[in-house]
Amino acid sequence: MNIGYQILKTLKDEIPDIEYNRYIKQLTYDDKHSTSDRAIYYTPNILIANYIKTKYSKKLSHLFEVRTSNKVTVFITIKNKRIIKTKFETKFIDKEKIKHSLLNPSHTFDNFVVGGSNQFAYAAAKSVSEKPGDIYNPLFIYGGVGIGKTHLMQAVGNVLQNHGKNVIYTSVEQFLNDFLRHLRNANMDRFKDKYRKCDILLIDDIQFLSNKDSIQEEFFHTFEALRNDKKQIIMTADKHPKRIGGLEERLKSRFEWGLIADIQPPELETKINIIKKKCEINRITLNNEVINYIATIIENNAREIEGILSKLHAYSKLMNIDITIEFTKNVLKEQLRENRANITIDKITNIVSKELNIKPSEIKSKGRSRNIVYARRIAIYLCRDLTTNSTMPQLAQYFGMKDHTAISHTMKKINELIKNDENFKTKIEELTNKITSSS
């Protein structure tokens, strides 16, 4: 029995039988492409891959390390001829290269749902994939968590990798580790060669350069070399370069030389379409009611979707029942509670205050001016809608109102406005998005 299966056998003794039989048993080990520091396993579908990855990949690396005394990175992926060929066979020869170019093969343009929140970034990425190194260099994509920055950046990478370009995908952390490793081994020339000679550099979460001076210096030179050679650079970050603190001015200004594209939190419709797309990719059938429900409970973070789908899928298989709306609500009850647990009245008031430019103290006061009343009503509505445990009397007290009837009156007013005024409705949706995504 080869090492890959020996490790699974060890794992078997440590986990519940049902987990082993349902998931781990489906893994096949790729002996040919695994190396002393890299173990490759395949699963029949991406949901199982994701499930095992989240739950067991740490454990698996640990078992490998115990057994072989090597630090082993465990890859759990779907078996796909193209991946094996391009990712493992050709690239595994150069271990260092592959370490950074594991693009997720399902992060493609086809799999990316375009909506109002991301169409600009999408168009920018698309045009970079057609003319890399040309006008939009660097391309800087920024926005909140789980809204598709990495996906979009890798979509460009996948297109260009398929055209035979040498694409490096890396994070600031990996870049830094790689830098330190080469420094330790006194082969900085190789480091420079590697990053300055690639065709496309994709670097994720660039905000982590913040306050790391030595790596900023190194990155600056990499950036200059690539850009001078008309090699495409794409970066992502959680904010606009101007707002990244602890970043050298020369880097900040260079980040703005090409194109800066933001991605906003997805609108409800985009969320729905992303869920549909993920269902399609993972071959799961859900009815519209279930899809809409999932879209309303997730935060503005598409990252949750795959987890939710695998959960629903796994439970329904396990219990052998269809995924109905009741079933979904039941399975996701906990998730909803968790997602909403950190939404407090204070938090809502602060966000509404910032957005509408009315001080929190005014919102909570008895002030009757039009703007204040407007902001207060919105805050009350959102508190009722988004917090799980605030009662009407509590809200009345907090917002300086007479009693709970004043609250229910407010609710009625706002519900009417939402029904009759499309702009107002959008405003409320935007605020809801802001609140649920600012955890």
Ligand code: ADP
């Ligand atoms: P970020 O890098 O912005 O944190 P990711 O790119 O990792 O987010 O996206 C998180 C998950 O959501 C991924 O599975 C990705 O495929 C999916 N996703 C996000 N936005 C979209 C979209 N517009 N269309 C399809 N999938 C999306």
Ligand code: MG
């Ligand atoms: Mg990302």
